[in-house]
Amino acid sequence: MTLYDRFPLLLERFFERLFFLPQGFLSADRYVRLRRTMVVLMFLVTMVPLTIMLLINYHQYRKTLEQETVSQLTILENKTKHSFELFLRERLSAVKYIAHAYSTQELKDTSKFREIFFTMQETFSGFVDIGVIDPDGIQVSYVGPYNLEGKDYSETDPYREVRIKGSYISDVFMGYRGFPHLVIAVEKRMRAGRDMVLRASINIGTFNDIIASLGLGPEEDAFLLNTKGVLQTSSKFYGQVLDDFPIQLRSKAFQPTIMETTDPQGRDVLLSYVHFPKLEFVLVFVKLRSKIFHSWYALKGQMIVVFLVGLLVIAFIIFQLTGLMVRRIKQADEKREAAIQELEHSQKLSSIGQMAAGVAHEINNPLAIINEKTGLMLDLLQGKPDMAKREKFQELCKAILRSVERARGITYRLLGFARRLETHYEDLDVNEIIKDVLGFLEREAKDRNVAIRLELDPELEKISSDQGQLEQIFLNLLNNSLEAVKDGGEILIRSWKKKDGRTAISLADNGSGMGKEVMKHIFEPFYSTKKGKGTGLGLSITYGIVKNLGGDITVESQVGRGTTFTVSLPKKVMAEEGENDV
Amino acid sequence: MSDYTVLLVDDEEDFTQALGERLELRDYGVRVAASGEECLERLESELPDVVVLDLRMPGLSGIEVLKRIKSEYPDLPVLLLTGYGSTEEGIKGMQLGAVEYLMKPLNIDELISKIHQAVGG
Numbered sequence: 107m108t109l110y111d112r113f114p115l116l117l118e119r120f121f122e123r124l125f126f127l128p129q130g131f132l133s134a135d136r137y138v139r140l141r142r143t144m145v146v147l148m149f150l151v152t153m154v155p156l157t158i159m160l161l162i163n164y165h166q167y168r169k170t171l172e173q174e175t176v177s178q179l180t181i182l183e184n185k186t187k188h189s190f191e192l193f194l195r196e197r198l199s200a201v202k203y204i205a206h207a208y209s210t211q212e213l214k215d216t217s218k219f220r221e222i223f224f225t226m227q228e229t230f231s232g233f234v235d236i237g238v239i240d241p242d243g244i245q246v247s248y249v250g251p252y253n254l255e256g257k258d259y260s261e262t263d264p265y266r267e268v269r270i271k272g273s274y275i276s277d278v279f280m281g282y283r284g285f286p287h288l289v290i291a292v293e294k295r296m297r298a299g300r301d302m303v304l305r306a307s308i309n310i311g312t313f314n315d316i317i318a319s320l321g322l323g324p325e326e327d328a329f330l331l332n333t334k335g336v337l338q339t340s341s342k343f344y345g346q347v348l349d350d351f352p353i354q355l356r357s358k359a360f361q362p363t364i365m366e367t368t369d370p371q372g373r374d375v376l377l378s379y380v381h382f383p384k385l386e387f388v389l390v391f392v393k394l395r396s397k398i399f400h401s402w403y404a405l406k407g408q409m410i411v412v413f414l415v416g417l418l419v420i421a422f423i424i425f426q427l428t429g430l431m432v433r434r435i436k437q438a439d440e441k442r443e444a445a446i447q448e449l450e451h452s453q454k455l456s457s458i459g460q461m462a463a464g465v466a467h468e469i470n471n472p473l474a475i476i477n478e479k480t481g482l483m484l485d486l487l488q489g490k491p492d493m494a495k496r497e498k499f500q501e502l503c504k505a506i507l508r509s510v511e512r513a514r515g516i517t518y519r520l521l522g523f524a525r526r527l528e529t530h531y532e533d534l535d536v537n538e539i540i541k542d543v544l545g546f547l548e549r550e551a552k553d554r555n556v557a558i559r560l561e562l563d564p565e566l567e568k569i570s571s572d573q574g575q576l577e578q579i580f581l582n583l584l585n586n587s588l589e590a591v592k593d594g595g596e597i598l599i600r601s602w603k604k605k606d607g608r609t610a611i612s613l614a615d616n617g618s619g620m621g622k623e624v625m626k627h628i629f630e631p632f633y634s635t636k637k638g639k640g641t642g643l644g645l646s647i648t649y650g651i652v653k654n655l656g657g658d659i660t661v662e663s664q665v666g667r668g669t670t671f672t673v674s675l676p677k678k679v680m681a682e683e684g685e686n687d688v
Numbered sequence: 689m690s691d692y693t694v695l696l697v698d699d700e701e702d703f704t705q706a707l708g709e710r711l712e713l714r715d716y717g718v719r720v721a722a723s724g725e726e727c728l729e730r731l732e733s734e735l736p737d738v739v740v741l742d743l744r745m746p747g748l749s750g751i752e753v754l755k756r757i758k759s760e761y762p763d764l765p766v767l768l769l770t771g772y773g774s775t776e777e778g779i780k781g782m783q784l785g786a787v788e789y790l791m792k793p794l795n796i797d798e799l800i801s802k803i804h805q806a807v808g809g
Binding site: 473479 | 792
């Protein structure tokens, strides 16, 4: 057999092991374990895929959202960077043009220079002033709102840088002017070798305009830094122009680069930055993560709600379902158990009955001989009136005959238990029979001061049954009840019509009652609690007769509270039932 | 009292002997057979007034003997005896023509009254 063939069998065995404890464990444990295993398994089978789905969704959505945010940011950053570059290059070109297109003479001519500057200012926004610096670093010509002519720039960065590079764009600074601005300086080469420098300052208000035009939301920020990390434009989150930007950027990058970090205020931020080629600026975009992931958090919340609701519904269904299933299984088991017990019980009664019949038969023959021999002796004594001790012998013989009579009574009852006497059916009033039977025992009840109460249904229908056997049943039961109650006790006899059409008669006493163990054996032959008294046949015979009449007899009892026997009889006995022997 | 002849058929000789003597004391003529076969043999030579027949015997059973008696001597009354309290066999016997059916151990007075009923009726 291949493994494939055996697989279903192995699977079945596995589940068998999983769900059921081996036989012999307490049944309560079995069902608890069965239910627990079912709950766990069903939970796993339903919740694991659900959880995996949840986690995948969660991460996938987050990733998508992040990618989308980053790509948006990158596009915006590149666009903005270009705006800045364009702005600065245009201004640089303008200054270069003026430096090259006009002669030193023209630039030194104040009115001409003013004319040039105003034209430039009209064409390109942001210029604040312009000046010409001679090779010694002295500003020899100036147009602008400040009086800066004659100022010495030889020791300033722009001057030195421009001498080396030919053109220069400065960081933003306050300088003499007292407001943030930057400087564009261009070298004007002279044939004589004494190169002049043209410098113009630009108001960085334009930078702010560019950033404002981005239309950033309250959770977003954009600003320019220089390479030393000093703010070149005001930042919404991190201070004014020329303040230090508190976050250390990573490496220099000419493509937008994403950094995830926590700012000094403790907010998680997504930071994107890009360096300008050839310029000492860095454009920085900042987005608060809480903003980015706002929709993600909302989704997360919804997913968790759905998950929890699903969890509750599944748990509820699983608990209900397993409870129901286990209860059903338990009921089925119990039913089977009861059926087996019933069968065992009736088999036991049946075999005991057979044995009883055999015993009765075997004993009756010798009993008959004793009977006849003793009878003969009595007969013979009768004919010898003058024999010595005749009366003594007669007395002895009569004692033997009484014992034979007693033994005969026992064997007859045994046979009655084993083989029913002929049943003669007629329509009978059960209430009447009960009253008749009561007549036999009234005296004993009166003597012992036992109250017998009757609650007989006057509407009771007649049933087809055997009078003698019914009398026997009630006589036995009533006898039994009388023996059970103490003097002054009470017996309640009731009759009523059951819903299924059968007639029920109950005899309840307030005697000592009996335990479960006794109740189990009460209908078995030779079972007696009255040690030394009684044959233990009364109730087993009653049981046999009731069964023979197609009826049923049940007993309920509580120790100390009393015992109730209930007989139910059919309206008519089915043919087969009448033939039934125990 | 009476001079009826009774044939007692039972394999228990202690029983038939004692019962026989008691019946004789009461002036009945008593014949005894210890088996069904012996019973039929005796009937050939002499017919009693009544047969008291045990149903349970080795050899020919009481029922079998009853059948033969009823076929050969239809008017001979038969009382059945048994130590076995089988209603069915008793009823069967009565259906086959037995007069009555008595259970062991017997009450002698009851037996005598049945004998009188059987012979008289």
